[in-house]
Amino acid sequence: MIWIAVTLVVMTLGAALAVMLLDNLLAAVAAASVTSLGVSLMFVVLKAPDVAMTEAAVGAGLSALILALSLRRLGLVHLNPTAKGGEDDA
Amino acid sequence: MRRLTTLLFLAGLVFLLVVLADSLPFGDPPMRVGTAIQQGAASEVGAANFVTAVVLGYRGLDTLGELSILFAAATAGGLVLGTAHGGARRRPGGFILRTGSDLLFPLLLVVGLYVVVHGHLTPGGGFQGGVVLAAAFFLPMLARPHETLNHTWLSLVEGLAGTAFIAIGLLALFHDHTFLAPLFHKGVFGELVSSGSLPLLYLAVGLKVGSELASLLSRLASEDGTAP
Numbered sequence: 001m002i003w004i005a006v007t008l009v010v011m012t013l014g015a016a017l018a019v020m021l022l023d024n025l026l027a028a029v030a031a032a033s034v035t036s037l038g039v040s041l042m043f044v045v046l047k048a049p050d051v052a053m054t055e056a057a058v059g060a061g062l063s064a065l066i067l068a069l070s071l072r073r074l075g076l077v078h079l080n081p082t083a084k085g086g087e088d089d090a
Numbered sequence: 091m092r093r094l095t096t097l098l099f100l101a102g103l104v105f106l107l108v109v110l111a112d113s114l115p116f117g118d119p120p121m122r123v124g125t126a127i128q129q130g131a132a133s134e135v136g137a138a139n140f141v142t143a144v145v146l147g148y149r150g151l152d153t154l155g156e157l158s159i160l161f162a163a164a165t166a167g168g169l170v171l172g173t174a175h176g177g178a179r180r181r182p183g184g185f186i187l188r189t190g191s192d193l194l195f196p197l198l199l200v201v202g203l204y205v206v207v208h209g210h211l212t213p214g215g216g217f218q219g220g221v222v223l224a225a226a227f228f229l230p231m232l233a234r235p236h237e238t239l240n241h242t243w244l245s246l247v248e249g250l251a252g253t254a255f256i257a258i259g260l261l262a263l264f265h266d267h268t269f270l271a272p273l274f275h276k277g278v279f280g281e282l283v284s285s286g287s288l289p290l291l292y293l294a295v296g297l298k299v300g301s302e303l304a305s306l307l308s309r310l311a312s313e314d315g316t317a318p
Contacts, residue, residue, distance in 0.1 A: 020093065049213035050141040053205070057221040062303065065228070069310040073171075 005045055012038030026068060026077050033064035136276030136285035137210040145215065146291050150259065150270030153291075157252065157298060164302040171309040183233040191233035198226030206296035210288045216295025223300035228307045238312070244305040251298035258287050258294070 015034040022028040036059030043052035071077040114120070127148065131140045135147040145153055183191070202222035209215030227239060259270040266273070270291075277284035 020096065050139070050215070050218075053214050053218040057218050057225075061225060062221050065225075065307065066310060069307070073310060 001045070005042070008038050008042050008045065012042070025071055029064050029067045029071065032067065033060045036060040036063070132279060135272050135288070136279060137288055138279060138285075139210055139212060139215075141213070142210045142215055142288060142292065143285075146210075146270070146288050147272055150291070153295065154255065154259065154270070157255065157295065160299065160302060161248075161252065164306050167306050168309055171306075182235060188233045191229040195226055195229055198222055198229065202226055202296070202300070206292060207289065208282070209292040209296075210285045211282070216292040217299055219292075220296040220299025221303060223296065224303035224307060227300070227304045228311070231308055231311060235311075239304060239308045241305055241308075244301045248298050248301040248305070251294045251301070255291060255294040255298070258291055262287070 012035055015031045015038060018031040019028050019035065022031060036055055040052045040055035040060060043049070043055055068077070127144060128140060131137065131143040131147070135143040137143040137147065182188070202219045202225075204219070205214035205222060206216055206219030209219065230237065231239065258273065262271040262273050263269045265271075272285065273287035276286055283289070
């Protein structure tokens, strides 16, 4: 059990560090989502499934979605309709 | 330089947390509320999930405050983002996205409703299930940008759900002289129809949260929303 916790802590801290260091904003949003996912798995390990569900749904899913959509709305990330495959050129 | 300042602040925060954690015994809270609730919740509220017993039974007023904060935030967001005109300029999603959204939409709907309806029995509840429902309705919007959600219906569902929550609370006030006190018969412990008015309250919370977040997401997703 301790190794699961250690792995989760390392993953969460690594993703949190990636949020600060990444230059690509969309990748930073994805890293923030991974951080929330790690925290929610920590909640499962600590036997708090209610909080884990909230964290997974709101922290990992919804807030990442809102952050990504606001980035596009602010014009910081372009999902160019004409580009093949719709790749971002942030 | 800014990163250095951020790291410095983070180090200070970690130091504070470590000092706090050091002074508290781990897993041994100094309060006795938890044990009291664990002993009394099953007979007093009748919910198998004690978290729900606290959220809607003992601290129902806090949940109402949470709902009003969410309502204010969603309303302010809608005001700033403006009404959606439908992302007509956006390209429809590819084959994988469309098929995936068709497959996932009913699944997410069932999971969200399950989480909402079983909130008093298993982990989960109105807030979590509502977010899952909002995600379920956002997925088709992602795949087919031309079809937008009907905001009139969404605000109708949101308003009715919020009214239902307060109406149940007022009914309890007249019946039991306590706002949001558990109403009706408690039923058999652990059954789907049990613990009085708690499932109804969580259904209202789930519908409200789901419609609020779905309308917020659809407003955010539209590219050319104009402020009223």
